[in-house]
Amino acid sequence: MAWPTPFEGLGRRAISFSISQTAAGAPAVRNFDFLVLGSGIAGLSYALKVAKHGSVAVVTKAQAEEGCTQYAQGGVCAVLGKHDSVEAHVEDTMIAGDHLSSRRVVEVVCKEGPMRVMELVELGAQFTRKENGALHLTREGGHSHRRIVHAADVTGREIERALLAAAAAKGNITFFEHHAAVDLVHTEVNGQKVCMGADVLDQQAMRMIRFMAPVTMLATGGAGQVYPNTTNPSVATGDGMAMAYRAKATVANMEFVQFHPTAFCASAVTGKPSQGRTFLISEALRGEGGRLYNQSGHRFMEDYDSRLDLAPRDIVARAIQDQMLSRNDSHVLLDISYKPADEILAHFPNIAAQCKTFGIDITREPIPVAPAQHYMCGGVQTGLSGETNVAGLFACGEVSCTGLHGANRLASNSLLEGLVFAERAVLPSLAHAEGTLRDAGQAMTRASQCPEFTGLSAPRRLSVSNNEWVAAKRAELTAVMWSAAGIVRRRADMKEALQQLAGMHFDVQAMWQSYGTSTELVELRNLMAVGELILMSALQRQESRGGHLVLDHPGPGLKLPRTTRIGGSNLSASKPAPPQLVGNGVPLRSGSLGKKTGGGLIERARSREVALKSQKEDVE
Numbered sequence: 015m016a017w018p019t020p021f022e023g024l025g026r027r028a029i030s031f032s033i034s035q036t037a038a039g040a041p042a043v044r045n046f047d048f049l050v051l052g053s054g055i056a057g058l059s060y061a062l063k064v065a066k067h068g069s070v071a072v073v074t075k076a077q078a079e080e081g082c083t084q085y086a087q088g089g090v091c092a093v094l095g096k097h098d099s100v101e102a103h104v105e106d107t108m109i110a111g112d113h114l115s116s117r118r119v120v121e122v123v124c125k126e127g128p129m130r131v132m133e134l135v136e137l138g139a140q141f142t143r144k145e146n147g148a149l150h151l152t153r154e155g156g157h158s159h160r161r162i163v164h165a166a167d168v169t170g171r172e173i174e175r176a177l178l179a180a181a182a183a184k185g186n187i188t189f190f191e192h193h194a195a196v197d198l199v200h201t202e203v204n205g206q207k208v209c210m211g212a213d214v215l216d217q218q219a220m221r222m223i224r225f226m227a228p229v230t231m232l233a234t235g236g237a238g239q240v241y242p243n244t245t246n247p248s249v250a251t252g253d254g255m256a257m258a259y260r261a262k263a264t265v266a267n268m269e270f271v272q273f274h275p276t277a278f279c280a281s282a283v284t285g286k287p288s289q290g291r292t293f294l295i296s297e298a299l300r301g302e303g304g305r306l307y308n309q310s311g312h313r314f315m316e317d318y319d320s321r322l323d324l325a326p327r328d329i330v331a332r333a334i335q336d337q338m339l340s341r342n343d344s345h346v347l348l349d350i351s352y353k354p355a356d357e358i359l360a361h362f363p364n365i366a367a368q369c370k371t372f373g374i375d376i377t378r379e380p381i382p383v384a385p386a387q388h389y390m391c392g393g394v395q396t397g398l399s400g401e402t403n404v405a406g407l408f409a410c411g412e413v414s415c416t417g418l419h420g421a422n423r424l425a426s427n428s429l430l431e432g433l434v435f436a437e438r439a440v441l442p443s444l445a446h447a448e449g450t451l452r453d454a455g456q457a458m459t460r461a462s463q464c465p466e467f468t469g470l471s472a473p474r475r476l477s478v479s480n481n482e483w484v485a486a487k488r489a490e491l492t493a494v495m496w497s498a499a500g501i502v503r504r505r506a507d508m509k510e511a512l513q514q515l516a517g518m519h520f521d522v523q524a525m526w527q528s529y530g531t532s533t534e535l536v537e538l539r540n541l542m543a544v545g546e547l548i549l550m551s552a553l554q555r556q557e558s559r560g561g562h563l564v565l566d567h568p569g570p571g572l573k574l575p576r577t578t579r580i581g582g583s584n585l586s587a588s589k590p591a592p593p594q595l596v597g598n599g600v601p602l603r604s605g606s607l608g609k610k611t612g613g614g615l616i617e618r619a620r621s622r623e624v625a626l627k628s629q630k631e632d633v634e
Contacts, residue, residue, distance in 0.1 A: 042223050046071040046188075047447060049211055049227035051195050051254060054083035055170075056411030056432035057233030058177035061187055063440045064229075068447070070187045071225055073214055075194035075533065076249050079174050082235040082412060083429070085247060086170025087296035087364065088154055089162035090429040092131040093124065095151055098159040100124045107427060110156040110326040111420025112560040114267075114576055119417040122398060123427070123434045130433035131163055139176040141165050152361075153301040154425035156326040162426045167296050167362045173429065192217045194533045195234070195253060198261040199224060200404065207262050207582075209407035217533050220473040229443045232258060232394060232409040233432075237544045238291075239537075241387035241500070242492040245277055245294040251537040252544035254413035258394040259543060263402045264582030266415040267392030268544075269552035270561045272423050273501050274388035275330035276300070279345035282382035283372045292386045293368050295348060297425045300324060302361060304350040307380065308337045314346070328422040328560050331385040335501045338384065349380035385501060389428060391419040391561060392551065395579065400439035403582045406446060410435045417577075421560020474530025483525070484534045487518060491538075491545055499548050505566045512549045515542060547580060554578040 047068030050057045061070045072078070093103050103124040108115055135141065135149075141163050142150040151160040165172035181187050199211040211226040234254030238246025259265050278293040280286075300306075300323045308314050318333040319325035325333075334346050350358060355377035359366055362376070369376050394409040396402055396416050402409055411432040418431050476484065498504075498511035519542040526535050555578050557571030558564050 042221070044071065044223055044225050046225065046227045047229070048443065049073065049225050049230045050233060051212060051231065052081065052233035052235060052411070052413070053078040053178075053189070054081040054233060054235055054411060054432070055173055055177065055429050056413075056436050057231065058174075058181055059433055059436035060231050060233065060410060060439060062177070062180055062184065063437065064443055065181075065184045065187050067444055068186070070184075071190060071227070072181070072187060073190045073193045073195060073212070073225065075192065075217070075253070077191055078178055078189055080247060080249055081174075082170075082238075082246055082250055083432075084171045084174040085245065085294065086173075086429055087167045087294055088298040088301075089152065089164030089169045089426050090131055090134075090173070090433070091124075091157075091161050091424075091426045092128045092163050092430070093161055094128055094131075094149060094163070095160055098161050102158050103127075103161065106156055106158050107418070107424045108420070110422055110424035111418075112328075112422055112570075113420065114559060115420030116417030116576075119398065122438075123416075123418055123431060126434050126437070127430045130430070130437060134173060134176065134433070137176050137180050139165070139173055141169075141172070152298050153324075154297040155300060155321075155324045155330065156424045157301075157324075157426075162298065162301070164298065166360075167298065167364045170429070190214070190216075193223070194536055195257060196222070196531065196536055198230065198257050198407065199226070200261040200407075202262075207404040209261060209404050212257070215473055215531060215533065215536065220475060222473060222531075228406055228447045230407050231400075231439065231443075232407065232413050233411045233436075234413045236390045236412040237541070238387045238390075239488075240492065240495050240541050240545050240548070241271075242489075242496050243277065243292050243384075244387040245274055245292055246387070247291055251541050252390075253537070253540045254409065255390075255393055255547065256540035256543035258402065258404075258407065258409065258413075259547060259581050261404055261407070262582050263404045263407060263409075264395040264579050265393060265547055265551075266395035266577045266579050267421075267551065268390070268547045268580070269499075269555050269578060270391035270419070270421050270559075271387060271499070271548065272327055272389040272391055272561050273331045273385040275327055275334050275385050276306075276348055276381075276383040277386035277388075278369070278372075279382040279384040280372065282345045283374070294386075294388070295365060295381055295383055296362070297327070299348065299350055299362060299365065302350065302357075303353055304348050306330070306334070306383075307347045307349060308341060309343050309345075309347065310341075326422055327388075327425065328563075331501055332563060334383075334385055345382040345384045347380035348383045350376060351378050351380065389423055391415070391421065391423050392578075395577070395582070396435070398438060399442040400435045401442055408439045408443060410439060415577075421562060472530055474532060476529070476532045476534050480525070480529060481534065484538055487522065487538060488541065491515070491518060491541060495545050495548070499545075499552055501563065503552060503562070503564045505553065505564065508549050508552055512546060512553070515546050515549065518542060519546065550580055551578045 048064045048070045050061045050072045053072050053074040061072050093100050104120050107120045144150050152162045153160045194215045195212045197213050198209050200209045209230050214223050232254040236250045237252030238244030238250040276295040306315050306323050315322045319329050358377050366376050393413050393415040396409050396414050400408040400410050494511050498507040522539050557567045
């Protein structure tokens, strides 16, 4: 099958606005009904759904397609096979999460997932199909059945293409590319924390814009750049997690960092240390028969787990790390060359092409691999509708901690989570906005209490020397994080690292105040905050679980809480607080959502959900 060129036919417009400052040093203001920070699967899915009810701003600090979603290779889970079941998917997820996942959340996601995946098909996503036209399902580590819907080995790229094409066709979705969110606009009224939008740096014009909206959706992705080697793109600097924490939102389970077992080890070929984003070798390659060997040719997973190469990621990553340390090797080998070459190239064209650039033919020889940071299982804590403990602030995708992943994410559950929670957040968002209209007096009060611009100084591009200073600080940070909060951890190391980061964070704040606001400093400040949150959470959890292996506490704790929390209030993902329905926002843009909200808006949205459920029954 010929796959579309990434984003072909999208007709993506160059986003450029003429906006003047409202006062010396003050940001310009733009008003929308919904503000979405991030343009991956979670943010775009949500934007497409709420765009039916009001104006939407999608703010992204690079080009719209440059996020974690397009780098997802394996696929998205859906219980679609004849011999599969929701119950089996639930159990696989619970086992992979080391039984720290919220069963209630897991059941919701596994049950609603197939419907959301079929929506992508209707939207135009071109997934791999069998000769009879049915969706081809592959298998990955931790799964008991084939349930991974995929587009060869470029699933994320194809999903992103389909979502961006659909969003470009919507007249009331406006993209703001190369706009970096600096901080959330938030205040407190009568004891209730309220989010009213975000202060954003226009990176091309170097000016601040305040985006005001009654509903803000955080969909900013992960924080892989806090480690020296990661499969994440350069934009994954933990912005949403850090901004939410500064806005008094609760963050949870930040200690559970997933290290993908099989990232391409370029240093095995080049002889030079690798740094930054590394190329992922999809778990689907092992799902289709790929085998792990050490450099002596021993299939070492036999020594660690009965599931061999298809054990959950945390187990495989630790096994590889153990082999590398005990043998003083830089990598292990992943081999699928015993399979027919045409099968390999048909299923993994992208991986084959990437490896070829390093002179490796995966149909004839093994691939050098080593673990790299891949995914944040923790994040901004939400309830079952994506709501946070800050009114008007929702979170979806990797930035969030919904309770789905527990101590370790099951392969291909990440894209699924983004789809399911984007849908579940719609009704509470609309109810929140309707409440704003019904209580205009309180909304005006909150608008009057809107804080001054939170930026520490005016926008300014970094000089060459200051760029070098930022790069040095980032290198220092990532080295500390890998040493103290990598695959294997020690409490003494984490305590020392936390002290180091506190001093580094102070230096970054001082630089910002003395020099000016820049994207590089925004990202560095956020990375420092995320590093501290990971370490603080890790020190709270005095046990070893999933992605958190502490030599001081090698076994699971018996009386420890399921969730570690920092900041905000103790919103439980297992028993989410109901969203506030009245008076939790700021005034809407005149003549937008208000014209559409009459008493029947919520009812119409619920009717649509009933219709979709009927459609899924027809598919099954």
